[in-house]
Amino acid sequence: MNLSIIIPLLNEQESLPELHDWLVSVMNKNKFSYEILFIDDGSTDDSWHIIQNLSQTNPSVKGIRFLRNYGKSQALHAGFAKAQGDVIITMDADLQDSPDEIPELYRLIMEDNYDLISGWKKKRYDSVVAKNIPSKLFNWAARKTSGVQLHDFNCGLKAYKNTVIKNIEVSGEMHRYIPVLAKNAGFSKIGEKVVIHQARKYGATKFGMERFINGFLDLITIWFLSKFGKRPMHLFGALGVIMFLIGFISAGSIGVMKLWKLYHNEPTILVTNNPWFFIALTTMIIGTQLFLAGFLGEIILRTKNNEERYKISEEF
Structure with missing residues (x-):
């Protein structure tokens, strides 16, 4: 099978028939063998019934x-697990991504041998304040943190080799950072293609301002996991040892000074009346806690089981 097209959606009943017909037209024109995977992320409108009706007329x-x-990342995770195509295309269901981009995305993966191609909505029709400016900040931070030089991490229109989506774990709200996850998994040939961004035709956006805060937190998580996810003791243990040594040396210095003054019959104060004693003690306690955090992290990493992150109601 040439293509698997994965489309996560939430309450997009108006756009689904039009999107399906557009996709089928592009697939037939280019003689692709394909499957279209609609992932209904808990829609409360008639989206699921429309998907069922489409499947009755189109076995693909x-x-x-x-x-x-459960969120877009969980929807993509479910779609990635089910996809069978050589090339996987992800796109949004709101008709803002154009299916006409798919043949070129497919060519870049199959002929130019890219692992992943990310769309770049160079010209956008979103609100400047609500989306454009925050997106630019996100993309700048993601480039600086990850080293992946893409202009638009959050573009839903992407193309992947099958081996890429089978070897990455998408969770939380990390769907916007899939290129970073792919790079961390060892897939280095990541490219970008300018794609058409169309104005929303039906309904309203499902994302609020909270996604930007969550996005920054997920970016920090990815950075941490890429560097220390497999070896938490290397971070927490090292910091713990450093903090403990600083506290121990400080406490030792206080003790030495106390003995020196006693030896020379100089007036002294109780150790507990010296504020530096409590600073040293606190530092040693923090160091011990950090070390234990690293130790517990190692134990959890070796004993954890993959938890079920979403519940599927129906599937066909």
Whole structure:
């Protein structure tokens, strides 16, 4: 199979028939063998019934329905697990991503041998204050933190080799940082293509301002996991040892000074009346806690089981 097209959605009943017909037209024109995977992330409108009707007329349409809204990352995770195509395309269901981009994305993966191609919505039709400016800040921070030089990490239109999506773990709200996850997994040939961004035709955006805060937190998480996710003791243990040594040396210095003054019959104060004693003690306690955090992290890493992050209500 040439293509798997994964489309996460939430309450997009108006756009689904039009998107399906557009995709089928592009697939037939380019003689692709394909599957369209609609991932219904807990829609409360008629989206799931429309997907069921589309599957009755087109056997290439498949669907997964969540019991409730779990988020785009979980929807992509479910789609990645089910996808069978040589090339996987992800796109949004709101008709802002153009299916006409798919043939070139496919060519870049199959002929130019890219592992991942990310779309770049160079000209956007979103609100400047609500989306454009925050997106630019996100993309700048992601480039500086990850080293992946993309202009638009958050673009939903992306193309992947099958081996890429089978070897990355998408969770939380990390869907916008899939290129970073791919790089951390060892897939280095990551490219970018300018794509058409269309104005929303139906409904309103499902994302609020909280996604920007969550995005920054997820970026920090990815940075930490890429460097210390497999060896937490290297960070917490090292910091703990350093803090403990600083406290121990400080406490030792206080003790030495106390003995020196006693030996020379100089007036002294109780050790507990010296503020530096409590600073040294606190530093040693923090150092011990950091070391234990690293130790516990190592134990959890070796004993954890993959938890179920979402519940599927129906699937076909």
